[in-house]
């Protein structure tokens with residue numbers, strides 16, 4: 457297919473997620489549809505050499521859809537002409553840290569990147585923030601890109617979504633493909649709310665199949681919400697390949713659409729739906745159509761769910777206040 461290649465900018469290209477992500481993008485899995493891709497990699501000066509090494513390996517894969525790789529340490533150059541931007545570069549947390557501890561350390565990265573996206577990205581730019589705290593970093597980048605429609609800035613809760621599907625499938629002894637309509641609400645943090653009350657397994661209500669609210673409250677929800685910490689504890693480093701895989705899923709669905717009869721989860725700018733204050737970047741049940749995410753409307757939210765959504769949204773509001781205090785918004 458002789459289409460013009462799309463340009464994908466990846467920050468933190470020399471990091472552990474970057475290393476798991478770039479080869480999948482270059483093989484065509486991010487954009488789908490046999491589209492060709494040009495990669496623009498952004499790193500801090502000290503890691504440019506390592507990113508250049510990864511670029512050499514990308515060459516060596518002879519990916520038919522890869523139309524070129526360039527490495528930069530200047531955000532303005534890196535985001536020039538970008539159709540898709542994956543903002544991965546940030547410091548990961550280590551044992552004992554909460555994602556909120558990263559606010560100050562990582563917040564400063566996203567202001568200049570938002571400005572660079574505003575200055576030079578393509579008119580159809582789609583941004584996925586992976587670097588933590590992802591929702592609030594996305595808010596910072598968006599605030600510094602006033603000419604880009606706000607709904608182009610999203611943050612990743614697809615990893616949480618995928619984790620929740622895997623846990624539910626294991627509990628019910630079904631395949632992951634049988635689980636549909638699961639939702640992650642709120643922040644990509646330990647307050648997130650993985651909601652099974654609209655989920656279906658082969659069209660049957662998952663909550664009825666589980667039939668055990670204490671498993672939901674005491675095992676499933678904390679397991680999913682704290683899975684990042686579990687990975688750090690067991691692996692000795694934060695999740696990387698699974699995060700890269702979720703980033704591929706998020707952007708692939710955004711561009712190509714979500715399957716009929718299902719939805720996914722993404723942190724997108726709230727329009728006030730489900731009582732989430734407009735303007736916050738919070739996770740919702742979403743479908744993607746014609747290159748846009750839309751919030752799935754009309755779902756019943758009972759008291760059990762309401763309390764948990766509200767707690768996570770309250771944390772997002774606290775994060776927003778904290779970065780306002782740091783002068784980042």
Ligand SMILES: NC(=O)C1=CN([C@@H]2O[C@H](COP(=O)(O)OP(=O)(O)OC[C@H]3O[C@@H](n4cnc5c(N)ncnc54)[C@H](O)[C@@H]3O)[C@@H](O)[C@H]2O)C=CC1
Pocket residue numbers: 467468469470471472473474498499500503544545546547548549565585586587588589590612613615616644694695696699
């Ligand atoms: N949203 C999610 O579901 C997940 C988010 N994460 C987050 O992703 C981020 C990256 O994680 P890893 O790849 O494991 O970290 P890493 O430390 O292996 O790599 C981060 C890379 O970012 C680079 N970097 C730092 N500042 C930069 C800047 N201003 N511009 C460009 N590059 C910059 C560093 O040089 C480094 O190479 C962390 O914040 C981590 O917490 C990780 C897993 C899941």
Ligand SMILES: O=C([O-])CC(=O)C(=O)O
Pocket residue numbers: 548549555588615683684685687694695
């Ligand atoms: O927990 C972390 O710090 C990394 C992350 O976001 C995740 O694995 O969900």
